[in-house]
Amino acid sequence: MHTTKAAAFSALASLAATLLSSPAVQLKHYGQPRSVCTKETATKRTEWSSLSTAERKQYISAVECLMAKESRYPSGEIPASDNYYTDFAAHHAEIALYVHISGSFLSFHREFIQLMEHSLHDCGYPSDMGLPYWNWPAYLDAPLNQSTLFDGSPSSLGRDGESVRWQGNYVISAAEAPMVSPIFEKGHIIPPGSGGGCVVEGPFANTTLYLGPFPADLTLTGLPDDWTEKNPHCFTRNLNDAVLRLLNNADRIENLLAAPNITNFQSQLNAIHRGGHVTVGGPMMDFFVSPLDPTFFLHHGQIDRLWTMWQAQDPATRRYAYNGTNTYMNQPDAPEVTNSTTIDFGVLGEKVTLGEVADPMAGRYCYQYV
Ligand SMILES: *[C@@H]1O[C@H](CO)[C@@H](O)[C@H](O)[C@H]1NC(C)=O
Ligand SMILES: *[C@@H]1O[C@H](CO)[C@@H](O)[C@H](O)[C@H]1NC(C)=O
Ligand SMILES: *[C@@H]1O[C@H](CO)[C@@H](O)[C@H](O)[C@H]1NC(C)=O
Ligand SMILES: *[C@@H]1O[C@H](CO)[C@@H](O)[C@H](O)[C@H]1NC(C)=O
Ligand SMILES: *[C@@H]1O[C@H](CO)[C@@H](O)[C@H](O)[C@H]1NC(C)=O
Ligand SMILES: [Cu+2]
DSSP states (O other): OHHHHHHHHHHHHHHHHHHHHSOOOOOOOOOOOOSOOOTTTSEEEOBGGGSOHHHHHHHHHHHHHHHTSOOOSOTTSOTTOOSHHHHHHHHHHHHTTTSSSSTTHHHHHHHHHHHHHHHHHTTTOOTTBOOOBOOGGGGSSSOGGGSTTTSOSTTSSOOOOOBOTTOOOEEOOTTTHHHHTTTOOTTOEEOOOSOBSBOOSSTTTTOEEOSOOOOGGGGTTOOOGGGGSOOOEEOBOOOOHHHHHHHSOHHHHHHHHTOSSHHHHHHHHHHHHHHHHHHHOGGGGOTTTGGGSTHHHHHHHHHHHHHHHHHHHOHHHHTTOOOSBSSTTOOTTSOBOOTTOEEOOTTTSOOEEGGGGSOTTSTTOOEEEO
16 A cells, blocks of 8 residues: 555656756746735635625636636646646646645645635736635535525526436545544445536536546545546536535534644544535545635635634744645655745745745735634
8 A cells, every 4th residue: 555655656756856847937926025914914815705796706707717817837738727727726636645634734725725816816806805715614504505605696606516316325435534534434424415417507607627537546546647638527516515514513613723733733624624625526525626616715715714723822832833744644754844845836836835834924925814
């Protein structure tokens, strides 16, 4: 098992080396510190349902604008990444086996969503508005298909996928078990979602995706060589209220924020993180290309918000606290991450170190969750 994984990592590492040696893509430099970062000057990241319908439409339009921009990958490198928005999912796929269930998970996703926020601002999203986030427990009183996120209205992120009547219960596979550990194990049965088919109503309906889908089993072997090739398929969802209720309820968030150390925080966050992905289903629950669904950035906004809140409870011990390595499931032969561990952002942005992304209100960042 370890040999297989090691092989997968070395294949990925050589892929990364190839990508890095290709002619440098002109990256925008977003890392300049804002001269004064205070509560007043910080970009405000707001809960989705607290935005006005006009503001929600601004997020949707800006994402559509990114989807209409050309891919930044050199021609022919990733044919399946047919636009700049999809580049986020393509880069996520390239780096996925380093930055999940690992010591770099929180740091990678903080910078990743910040790069999306910058890109949205370049696409007409108002510069004083930060990314929206998805505060899961606030969505448990009514079905998600009636919520501001997924009611299918022009200010939602589109509706559930079409109902696939024959879908059975959802059984946790061996490959998926680590993602929901320690709450569920392999073989655990979860009620099915309510969609499963193509999204045909609301924003992002009838989108043809060319990248993926990649089954969770590929976490054991790495992506096949032809993962970059176009595979046209429809954008699907499979909303699952039961999963959100089980994994992302207020009690679990409260316990998470009470975590006494980073190891315990990351461990509790694991199934909560996966919960949001499985709740939406479709590409959102694809380990490799989940950023294909614009819900990704709201979900990870909430993850980053909780990390920010947890760090702020005791900055002296928590700001630069890390645990784990820069490998999926913390491979024992890999070194522990530190302040100076580097994460690569490929065509999306500059490399950053974990130390540089530890504080949302200093250095390259100036944002706040409100
Ligand atoms: C909306 O979601 C609820 C709860 O999952 C489900 O029972 C219902 O069938 C869904 N409605 C539609 C129209 O899909
Ligand atoms: C999506 O396609 C279906 C089937 O062709 C069509 O009925 C539906 O109106 C389309 N939805 C949108 C929002 O264009
Ligand atoms: C972290 O907290 C957990 C839960 O209280 C505890 O079991 C564990 O020993 C702690 N680990 C470290 C490294 O302090
Ligand atoms: C990270 O946590 C694991 C599990 O508790 C522990 O074995 C390891 O020593 C920790 N590493 C550091 C650097 O704290
Ligand atoms: C990480 O960097 C911060 C800020 O430069 C510093 O305060 C902290 O001591 C560093 N931690 C380690 C373990 O070097
Ligand atoms: Cu991710």
